[in-house]
Amino acid sequence: xxxxxxxxxxxSADSALAPAAGTVTDRLVEANKQYAAAFTDPGMDAxxxxxxxxxxxxxxxxxxxxxxxxxxxxxxxxxxAGGVVTDDIIRSLTISQRALGTRSVVLIHxxxxxxxxxTEEFRHELAAEVGQRPNWAVEAxxxxxxxxxxxxxxxxxxxxxxxxxxxxxxxxxxxxxxLREVDPR
Numbered sequence: 001x002x003x004x005x006x007x008x009x010x011x012s013a014d015s016a017l018a019p020a021a022g023t024v025t026d027r028l029v030e031a032n033k034q035y036a037a038a039f040t041d042p043g044m045d046a047x048x049x050x051x052x053x054x055x056x057x058x059x060x061x062x063x064x065x066x067x068x069x070x071x072x073x074x075x076x077x078x079x080x081a082g083g084v085v086t087d088d089i090i091r092s093l094t095i096s097q098r099a100l101g102t103r104s105v106v107l108i109h110x111x112x113x114x115x116x117x118x119t120e121e122f123r124h125e126l127a128a129e130v131g132q133r134p135n136w137a138v139e140a141x142x143x144x145x146x147x148x149x150x151x152x153x154x155x156x157x158x159x160x161x162x163x164x165x166x167x168x169x170x171x172x173x174x175x176x177x178x179l180r181e182v183d184p185r
Contacts, residue, residue, distance in 0.1 A: 044073045046100055052076075053096045055151070056108040057083035057115075061174045064108070076102060082115035083108055084139040085151040094160040107151045107169040108179070115140045144171050148182040 022030075053076040056064055064070065064077055078092045085107070096102045118140040127133040141147035148169035156164045170179040 042072060048073065048075045048096075048100070048102055050074045050104075051102050052104040052106060053078060053093055053102045054106045054108065055079075055083055055085065055089055055093070056172075057081065057110055057113060059110060059113065059174075061112075062108070062110060062172060067172065067177060067179070068106075076100070082113055082139055082141070082147070083110075083151070084115070084141075084147065085154040086136075086139060090154070090158050090160060093155065093158075097162050098160075103163040104166040105155050105163075105168075107148060107155070107167070108172050109144050109148050109151075109170070110172040110174055111144070112174050113144070116142065116144070145182045149184055152182075152184045 050070075052074070054064055054068070054070075055078045056062055058079045058081055065072075065074075068075075076092075076096045078089055078096075080086065080089065093102075093105060115138070118138055120138050120140065122138050122140070123134050148171060152167055152169045155161060155167045158164070169182045169184065171182060172179055
């Protein structure tokens, strides 16, 4: 269940940071104040230490830094619905490589992804509801491995990217936490 940011938080054991009648956003701002109180500038710049960009789904169950053994400053993390390589992902990867020195790309889809159950009909329903057709594609898919392969191909064939030789794709299992590499063929 998701809670809109305008709704009050439900009582829970982990909502100690939430003001009594606050919103989710209020809770986040309060958590940031506590974070900032103990924060020290790590003295890093924007260039990832490991020279890698990770493209993954926005799913809240994926803790990429823990799952991949990464620390602050190790990588660029680029996320969207499905971890699909769209024009905007290519834009971010291009900036990551050309301006900030990354050389490797790791693509991560996951089991139980919401895009497995959507179709482009979602766009049509949305257009009927709001009176305007979205200018983006849903990019839904039925086969995780095939979509990872398509994403690998989109990265490898982009004329804007300098480094396309170290592009690998994986499926993250949300029940075991394990990555399974997808053979690009």
